[in-house]
Amino acid sequence: MLERLWRGWRSARDDAAARRRAIPDDLWKRTLVRYPFLQRRDPADAAELRRLTSLFLDRKEFDCTGGLKLTNALAVSIAAQAALPVLRLGLDRYDGFVGLVIHPEPVVARREHADDDGVVHEYDEPLAGEAMEGGPVMLVWPDVRRAGQSAPQGYNVVIHEFAHVLDMADGLPDGVPLLPPGMERQAWCSVLEREYERFVQRVEADEDTALDPYGATAPEEFFAVASESFFVDPLRMRAEHGALYEQLRNYYGQDPVTDLPAKVLEAR
Numbered sequence: 334m335l336e337r338l339w340r341g342w343r344s345a346r347d348d349a350a351a352r353r354r355a356i357p358d359d360l361w362k363r364t365l366v367r368y369p370f371l372q373r374r375d376p377a378d379a380a381e382l383r384r385l386t387s388l389f390l391d392r393k394e395f396d397c398t399g400g401l402k403l404t405n406a407l408a409v410s411i412a413a414q415a416a417l418p419v420l421r422l423g424l425d426r427y428d429g430f431v432g433l434v435i436h437p438e439p440v441v442a443r444r445e446h447a448d449d450d451g452v453v454h455e456y457d458e459p460l461a462g463e464a465m466e467g468g469p470v471m472l473v474w475p476d477v478r479r480a481g482q483s484a485p486q487g488y489n490v491v492i493h494e495f496a497h498v499l500d501m502a503d504g505l506p507d508g509v510p511l512l513p514p515g516m517e518r519q520a521w522c523s524v525l526e527r528e529y530e531r532f533v534q535r536v537e538a539d540e541d542t543a544l545d546p547y548g549a550t551a552p553e554e555f556f557a558v559a560s561e562s563f564f565v566d567p568l569r570m571r572a573e574h575g576a577l578y579e580q581l582r583n584y585y586g587q588d589p590v591t592d593l594p595a596k597v598l599e600a601r
């Protein structure tokens with residue numbers, strides 16, 4: 334009884350939020366043209382993505398730095414791309430954080446790395462985004478804005494960082510998100526491990542790969558990079574990582590190769 338009351342209250346609250354944050358038709362259309370990988374063949378999926386985008390805008394706080402202006406177009410661009418991976422999983426998966434920080438240019442992080450002899454090397458790493466447990470999620474706007482052009486390379490910074498958020502929902506960033514009922518952790522890990530090792534070898538051999546070579550740095554990066562490609566360049570991703578594609582399809586509850594309109598897939 335209480336559960337039913339809670340559900341009823343929550344859906345009434347979400348309906349009110351979706352109305353309050355309704356996205357104007359022209360802005361939504363422009364967003365879909367700019368980021369074609371957001372388009373869905375099924376009108377019900379398309380409507381759900383738009384509703385989740387509104388709810389995302391309602392629940393999260395955007396903070397623009399360095400003189401960058403917070404516009405509706407910027408917020409909707411980010412919210413829609415962040416909502417895509419949780420179209421079936423539900424927005425509650427992002428409840429662990431509230432804030433997003435958006436930068437006008439790449440952020441340089443000072444890193445340290447100890448080599449095999451224990452010698453510590455310092456270096457600068459330019460970041461296009463970063464996700465931390467408990468938030469905030471950091472994103473670099475020019476990379477987000479270019480997501481339509483960079484899709485054929487399988488590159489998408491918003492999906493990358495939100496894959497990390499999903500991965501960290503069970504505590505550890507290890508390439509294993511909280512799997513839905515019916516999915517086996519063992520099967521996930523063995524596919525991820527096998528494909529990761531093969532990918533590392535291909536990157537070391539300087540082969541041309543569908544996935545961003547950055548995925549060869551750690552299993553959790555491999556999961557994030559594979560998720561980007563799964564959503565924005567699914568045909569190539571499936572051709573090179575068939576078993577992993579299956580696992581991601583079961584996890585996300587989506588099949589981008591069939592969910593995307595044919596004209597979007599053919600445009601590659």
Ligand SMILES: [Zn+2]
Nearest residue numbers: 493497554557
């Ligand atoms: Zn990453």
